Amino acid sequence: MLQINQNLSVKNGDERLKQVYDQYGGMLLGYINQVIDNEKIAEEFLVNIFTDIARNYNVWNWDEYNIWSQLLNFARSKLIGFSEMAMAIGLDPQKNSASNKCFTKLSTEQRHVLKEVYYKGRLIQTLAKNENKPEDLIRKTLKEAFDQIRNTCGH
Structure with missing residues (x-):
């Protein structure tokens, strides 16, 4: 270590x-x-x-x-x-990250929500309010993104 x-x-x-x-x-x-x-x-x-x-x-x-x-x-x-x-x-981050292939099939909206909530740590409620979208839509988009990643990468 x-x-x-x-x-x-x-x-x-x-x-x-x-x-x-x-x-x-x-x-x-x-x-x-x-x-x-x-x-x-x-x-x-x-x-x-x-x-x-x-x-x-x-x-x-x-x-x-x-x-x-x-x-x-x-x-x-x-x-x-x-x-x-x-x-x-x-x-080249695209070559150096085996996980990048998992993200290629995500829609622009799924990538955005995943980045904001998962990587930046934004609350779903805050993101929904800032983007003037229903929380349920943000949750659904995030769930679909994770489902797509699981299906693409087998996790």
Whole structure:
């Protein structure tokens, strides 16, 4: 497992951050690696994520019962710009992600709803209100997107 920069001082939180890393670092690396499909870059992302967490330690709610959700949402927010970064360093995200074939059959609306709700963490209610659409339509579109992904990729 990767080591977090030991020189980062978190003030009274070093042990808690280490526990979070030990408990969730492997799962988070697995998620990131699945999105990026490049182990070296995924490891760099993981290090950057925990470095950012260490720098902003007091902003995080460590008493919250669902730390995994917080970490996953933080990772997703960091990964949103991955395609641009990948292109800048010469990688083709379309080739490097086996999961991209799963998304090719989605409609534009399904991709949009999936991106907003799943990757950006927007609430269905908020998305429906912002787009002036019924919540049921957003839910139906999201369900259809997941069904299509399952059918295309066999998950």
